Amino acid sequence: MNIVNGMIPDNNTTVSLRILSTTDVHACLMDYDYYRDQPDPSIGLVRTAALIASARDEVPNTLLVDNGDLIQGTPLGTYAAKKYAAMKQGKGPYVHPAIRVMNAMGYDAATLGNHEFNYGLDMLDDVIAGADFPYVNANVYFDEGLGLEPEECGRNRYKPYVILDKRCLDDAGQAHDIRIGLIGFVPPQIMDWDQANLEGRVKVKDILLSALEWVPKMKEEGADLVVALAHTGFDGKVALTDGNAENAVYPLSLVPGIDALTFSHTHHVFPADRHLLDASFKDESGELLPDIHLEKGTIHGIPAVQAGFGGGHLGVIDLSLQFRQGRWQVVEGTSSVRRLEKEEDAERDT
Numbered sequence: 001m002n003i004v005n006g007m008i009p010d011n012n013t014t015v016s017l018r019i020l021s022t023t024d025v026h027a028c029l030m031d032y033d034y035y036r037d038q039p040d041p042s043i044g045l046v047r048t049a050a051l052i053a054s055a056r057d058e059v060p061n062t063l064l065v066d067n068g069d070l071i072q073g074t075p076l077g078t079y080a081a082k083k084y085a086a087m088k089q090g091k092g093p094y095v096h097p098a099i100r101v102m103n104a105m106g107y108d109a110a111t112l113g114n115h116e117f118n119y120g121l122d123m124l125d126d127v128i129a130g131a132d133f134p135y136v137n138a139n140v141y142f143d144e145g146l147g148l149e150p151e152e153c154g155r156n157r158y159k160p161y162v163i164l165d166k167r168c169l170d171d172a173g174q175a176h177d178i179r180i181g182l183i184g185f186v187p188p189q190i191m192d193w194d195q196a197n198l199e200g201r202v203k204v205k206d207i208l209l210s211a212l213e214w215v216p217k218m219k220e221e222g223a224d225l226v227v228a229l230a231h232t233g234f235d236g237k238v239a240l241t242d243g244n245a246e247n248a249v250y251p252l253s254l255v256p257g258i259d260a261l262t263f264s265h266t267h268h269v270f271p272a273d274r275h276l277l278d279a280s281f282k283d284e285s286g287e288l289l290p291d292i293h294l295e296k297g298t299i300h301g302i303p304a305v306q307a308g309f310g311g312g313h314l315g316v317i318d319l320s321l322q323f324r325q326g327r328w329q330v331v332e333g334t335s336s337v338r339r340l341e342k343e344e345d346a347e348r349d350t
């Protein structure tokens, strides 16, 4: 917590904070299907931008994050990767086209997805360098060539977390600086999927081990709340003790200190209508797992959102923070998703 104008907030002062999330954009910048060579109004950051603008207008305090799998997935992404060397030689500093769009949209932070590693670490370094916002990842480490296990590696390849000082207005219109901690994770399987790019250069630690290691440090450093940007999906069969799970958001929601979660990777949407959720959210008899609340959008009581694919959905987490016992505490959190209109919806409306 930082004190604005020397004023300590009164007890029970309430601040509402909205976190907006895109994920698995997969280089869908335009609302266009390059494979069918025709417009597709159900995707594209150019359209998500309108959802973001409305969601920002409705409340005083918002944060916009991207959850990874950004630079690969359309011919535009392939073109940018193939022409990377030439584009880097161009006038001015190199800025990847997707990052150029996100800089204009005013993103606050982002994390890496597995597909960010498809074109090698050097290009990725330049992608990150072009961003006006921080990239966080806590579980990719330098391979120092010492034959260490990932758990023994000590030097993070990326910024594990950031703590953003965010000036927020409380419900009475008073300003407070809230310290928002953001941490990121990627599936350890990138070592297999992009072995040619990564072997000998990095090692990847289990998502849960990294969370248990770093989240307490963020709290020590003064984060009022911690939001995990987790490029990992939901799998109800994964437990806290399972090592190196690809889809680890279910146990990740149990890690103490995490107040909200944006998740990714499987391209599903959460929360969603019960019948749209696949078997990974259900027990053997087909019942929804008890720790999932679809109306509130929580997993183990933690607000969590997965914004699908291609910019087709916007994830919205609404947090209510109260100043209690000398610190800000998240007292309530819900999540929801907003969807781009499909063409048939638009036709029906007109």
Ligand code: MN
Binding pocket: 024, 026, 069, 113, 115, 265, 266, 267
């Ligand atoms: Mn993806």
Ligand code: MG
Binding pocket: 069, 113, 114, 115, 231, 264, 265, 266
């Ligand atoms: Mg992925």
